[in-house]
Amino acid sequence: MDNPSPSWQRIYADEEFSWLWPPAYEPGSTPPELESILSLLQPQNGARFLDLACGLGWLTIPMALRGFHVTGYDLSDAMLTRAQESAAHAKAEIQWVRGDMRSLPADWTATFDFVTLTLSEFGCFHDESDNQCVLAEAARVLKQGGRFLLDIVVNRDELVFRGDRTECFDAGGYFISDRGSLDLLSGIYTRVFQWYRQGQRRQTTWQIRAYTAPEVTRMLQRAGFRSSTPYRNYAGDRLTRDSASLVFLAQK
Numbered sequence: 001m002d003n004p005s006p007s008w009q010r011i012y013a014d015e016e017f018s019w020l021w022p023p024a025y026e027p028g029s030t031p032p033e034l035e036s037i038l039s040l041l042q043p044q045n046g047a048r049f050l051d052l053a054c055g056l057g058w059l060t061i062p063m064a065l066r067g068f069h070v071t072g073y074d075l076s077d078a079m080l081t082r083a084q085e086s087a088a089h090a091k092a093e094i095q096w097v098r099g100d101m102r103s104l105p106a107d108w109t110a111t112f113d114f115v116t117l118t119l120s121e122f123g124c125f126h127d128e129s130d131n132q133c134v135l136a137e138a139a140r141v142l143k144q145g146g147r148f149l150l151d152i153v154v155n156r157d158e159l160v161f162r163g164d165r166t167e168c169f170d171a172g173g174y175f176i177s178d179r180g181s182l183d184l185l186s187g188i189y190t191r192v193f194q195w196y197r198q199g200q201r202r203q204t205t206w207q208i209r210a211y212t213a214p215e216v217t218r219m220l221q222r223a224g225f226r227s228s229t230p231y232r233n234y235a236g237d238r239l240t241r242d243s244a245s246l247v248f249l250a251q252k
C-alpha cells in the first residue's frame with residue numbers, strides 16, 4: 001500500500017493549511033447541496049450511510065439530523081475532532097471512526113445502504129492499485145443493491161480542455177497564488193500554492209491522479225459495481241467537457 005502524496009498527510013493535519021480544508025458544518029444550517037443529494041439518492045427512512053473521508057462533517061452531520069444512521073470515517077484526528085465538536089453542538093448522533101479508506105473494518109461487509117465520498121480527492125494515491133482499492137472497499141461494505149455517491153474534484157477532460165492556469169485568491173487577509181498543471185504522460189495534476197505570511201514565502205504542493213469519466217466507470221465495474229452513471233453535479237446535470245468535477249452514482 002502506497003502512502004498518500006505528502007501533501008495529503010500534511011494538509012489535513014496542519015492548521016497552516018486550514019484554508020484548504022473542506023467546508024465545516026455551519027450550526028443550524030442546511031448545506032444547499034443536501035436536497036440535490038437526497039433527490040439523487042432517494043434514501044428510505046432510517047437508511048444506513050457511511051460518509052467516507054468525512055472531513056469536518058459538512059454532509060455527515062446534516063444527514064444524521066435528517067434521521068439517517070450515519071457513520072463518519074476519516075484518517076485525520078484533527079478533522080474528526082472538529083467534526084465531533086460540531087456534531088455535539090448540533091445534537092447529531094453519529095458513529096465516528098478513524099481509519100484509512102483503503103482498508104475499512106473487516107466486519108463492515110454488506111452493512112450500508114449508501115456510501116458517500118464527497119468533495120473527494122479520489123486519485124490522491126500515487127499507486128493506481130490504492131485508488132482502485134478505495135472503490136473495492138466501498139463496494140464491499142455496501143449491501144447488495146446499495147449505492148455509492150462518488151464526487152471527484154477534478155475531471156481530466158476538463159483539465160486538458162482548459163489547459164494549465166494560474167489564479168489568485170484571498171485566504172482571509174493574504175493572497176495565495178494557485179498554479180495548476182497536468183502532466184499528460186503520468187496523468188498527475190499538480191497544484192502549487194504560494195503565499196507570503198509574516199514576511200516569509202510559504203509553499204505547498206497538492207497532487208492528484210486525474211481520471212476521465214470512462215476510466216472511473218471501468219474502475220467502478222472492476223470494483224464490483226454493476227452500474228454507474230456520471231453527472232456534472234449533484235443535481236444530476238449531464239456531464240460536459242467543461243465540468244470541473246465528476247459526480248458518479250454507482251449501484252452494487
Ligand SMILES: C[S@@+](CC[C@H](N)C(=O)[O-])C[C@H]1O[C@@H](n2cnc3c(N)ncnc32)[C@H](O)[C@@H]1O
Binds near residue numbers: 079
Ligand atoms: C477534501 S476533504 C473532503 C471532506 C468531506 N468529504 C466533505 O465533503 O467535506 C478530504 C478528506 O479526506 C481525508 N482523507 C485523506 N486521506 C484519507 C484516507 N486515506 N482515508 C480516509 N480519509 C482520508 C482527509 O483527512 C480529509 O478530511
